[in-house]
Amino acid sequence: MPKRNMSLNQTPMPAQDPEIRKSNFSEVALGYTREMAIQEAQRCLDCKHKPCVAQCPVMIDIPAFIQKVAQDDMDGAYRILSESTALPAVCGRVCPQETQCEEVCVRRAKGDSVGIGRLERFVADWHREHSRTEPQKAAPNGHKVAVIGAGPAGLTCAGDLAKLGYEATVFEALHMAGGVLVYGIPEFRLPKAIVDFEIDALKALGVRIETNVVIGKTLTIDELFAQGFEAVFIGSGAGLPSFMHIPGESLKGVYSANEYLTRINLMKAYDENSRTPVRRGRAVAVVGGGNVAMDAARCAKRLGAEIVYIVYRRGRAELPARLEEVEHAGEEGIIFKLLSNPVEVLGDEKGWVRGLKCIEMELGEPDSSGRRRPIPKADTEFVLEVDTMIMAIGTSPNPLLRKTTAGLEANKWGCLVTRNDNGLTSRDRVYAGGDAVTGAATVILAMGAGKKAAAAIHRDIVGKYIA
Secondary structure, eight states: OOOOOOOSSOOOOOBOOHHHHTTOOSOSBOOOOHHHHHHHHTTOOOOSSOHHHHTOTTOOOHHHHHHHHHTTOHHHHHHHHHHHOSOHHHHHHHSOGGGTTGGGOGGGGGSOOOOHHHHHHHHHHHHHHHOOOOOOOOOOOSOEEEEEOOSHHHHHHHHHHHHTTOEEEEEOSSSSTTTHHHHTSOTTTSOHHHHHHHHHHHHHTTOEEEOSOOBTTTBOHHHHHHTTOSEEEEOOOOOEEOOOOOTTTTSBTEEEHHHHHHHHHTSOTTSTTOOOOOOOOSEEEEEOOSHHHHHHHHHHHHTTOSEEEEEESSOGGGOOSOHHHHHHHHHTTOEEEESEEEEEEEEOTTSBEEEEEEEEEEEEEEOTTSSEEEEEEEEEEEEEOOSEEEEOSOEEOOTHHHHSSTTOOBOTTSOBOBSSTTOBBSSTTEEEOTHHHHSSOOHHHHHHHHHHHHHHHHHHHHSOOOO
């Protein structure tokens, strides 16, 4: 039994100074040392009822791995993590633990929760830096499954199936695997070398990844079945950007957050040697209040913008972004124009953005989402003088798959409809999960969907549950 640390406060995470980091793309949070990790792990009470496990979408045995850290057994901690998650170093960085496992931590009754995400990150990083043990391939079971999309949902599904001996082949439209992990999340939050390492670990398990394959164009789902695949999992994400349809959105200097972040993250436009152009605006407005908006705003600052605004139609309490990301953005000088909504993008005589006309808002009664509805205030228009505008108000799934696959149903938002919580679509042996079903959500929820689908596929093909 490791000794207990009854401190009410989480062990602080070292980080780059805001004045330094806002000019570079190096990782902001620097991670725990071994001593810090053990100290924080000793705050865990190893609760009998383990409420944190029930709140984890991939059902990690959180107290068990933390107890291993407290005992200075990092190999043992990683083994427990890897039983449930294919991407621990990723989840330790971008999973919103504060609204999931950490939210129900018993330690919150009198202080801070245990730093579960910080400990997961430490264990995964320790394994990457110190372990020389290769993952062991399972004996082949003679069955083939196709996975569409090499993002969090698809990689998790393929990894779980590979552990059971399936020949799992992932088809990715882009030239690089990782999905939103490589095109959406900036280097300063999630270094791409970490994503590459975790994908390589899945390949070592036997997962095959074929890039530059657009299912619906290069191959259809029906052709995959004709090639001998016995089931298909769709984890193609939600990459179709949304716009406000206000005057001026077609001006030069207006980006979707998807395009802007893809140019920076996947194509490395921040590197002076990159051949991918991206506008380095002097004054930038980012419309939206989620993590994607924070990422876009913080990237704009790192590209040299003197002024960066977050324009959001509700208040600070309603911001959907993680509190940590909001705090980091504020520390880096991002200006929050809350209770404000764009009504027109203004242009100059050459067709470039020169300003963003907005109107002040006030909060009324709750809408269908449970949040108070923003209502325009009369005679409150104002103009932000900006030369670049980035729309970060959401995404939806690309319609290509449902248009090229007979019997694949979608709802009015273009998301695939599933018959049950295991991801079975309206087509037999075609499963789906992640943003393709839910719309834009979190990495860990997509991973949870991939995990459930893998169990259902195994049951469908072999007639057994994953233990």
